[in-house]
Amino acid sequence: MPAPTTLLTPPMLHEFPAPTALADALAAYVGAAITTRLQTSPRCAIALSGGKTPVRFFESLSKSEIDWKGVTITLVDDRWVPETSARSNAALLRRHLLQGPASAATFLPLVNDAASPEAGRQEAEQAIAGLPLPFAAVVLGMGLDGHTASFFPDGDRLEEALAPSRGNRVETMRAAAAEEARMTLTLPILLEADRVAVHIEGNEKRRVLAAAGLPGPGAIMPIRAVLARRPPPDIFWSP
Secondary structure, three states: OOEEEEEEEHEEEEEOHHHHHHHHHHHHHHHHHHHHHHHOOOEHHHHHHHHOOHHHHHHHHHOEEEOHEEEEEEEEEEEEEOOOOOOOHHHHHHHHHOOHHHHHHHOOOOOOOOOOHHHHHHHHHHHOOOOOOOOOEEEOOOOOOEEEEOOOHHHHHHHHHHOOOOOOOEEEEOHHHHOOOOEEEEEHHHHOOOOEEEEEEOOOHHHHHHHHHHOOOOOOOOHHHHHOOOOOOEEEEEO
C-alpha cells in the first residue's frame, strides 16, 4: 500500500454560499481549462464524476459557449450497469450535460458490452489511451468514507488503482460499500490533468475533508492521495 500521506501545501479552498453559485464557478473553471487547451491543440478531454452532487454543475457547464466539437468527455468512474439503470453515471451525464451547446461534444463511457468490468477492462483501457491526454480538467467527488473515484477503502483493487504497477489507466473495483462492481480511472491519469478539482457540498463532507487533510494512510481515506497532488487540487465547497 502507498505510504502515509503528509500534506506539504494545503489545497486551494473555494467557498460558495449555495450550490448554484458553486456549480457556475466550477463550470467556468472547467470551461477555462478546455479553452486554454484548445488554444494549443485541436482536441482535448475532460473526466467528470457522477452521483447526485454534480447535477447542477453539469447543467451549468452544458450552457458554456466553448468549442465543444473539440472536446471528449469521459467519466472518472462508473458502476457496471447498463445506461437504462438509474445507477448509471453515463446516463446521468447524458441527461444533464450532453444538452444544448455541450451536445456537440463526444462522450466516451467507461462501461462497454462485456459481461463484467474484468472482461471489459482492456477495451476500456484502449479507449482511454486513445484520448488526447493528459486531461484538460478532472472533477472528483468524495464520499463520507473518504473515497473518491471508485477508490474505496475496502476495494479489492485499491492498491492497483492508486499505484498501477503496469501503468494501467483504468482498473476494476469491487467493494462492499460500492454495491455494484465498478470501472475507474487510476490515480496517476487523474493527477496528470492540467486542472484537478474536488467538488463537495455540505458540512459533513467538509469535516471529512478536514480529517483527510491530516497525515495518515491513503488506503484508509483514499482522497488523501488526491489532496497530496503537486500542485494541490482546487476544492469547491458550499453548504
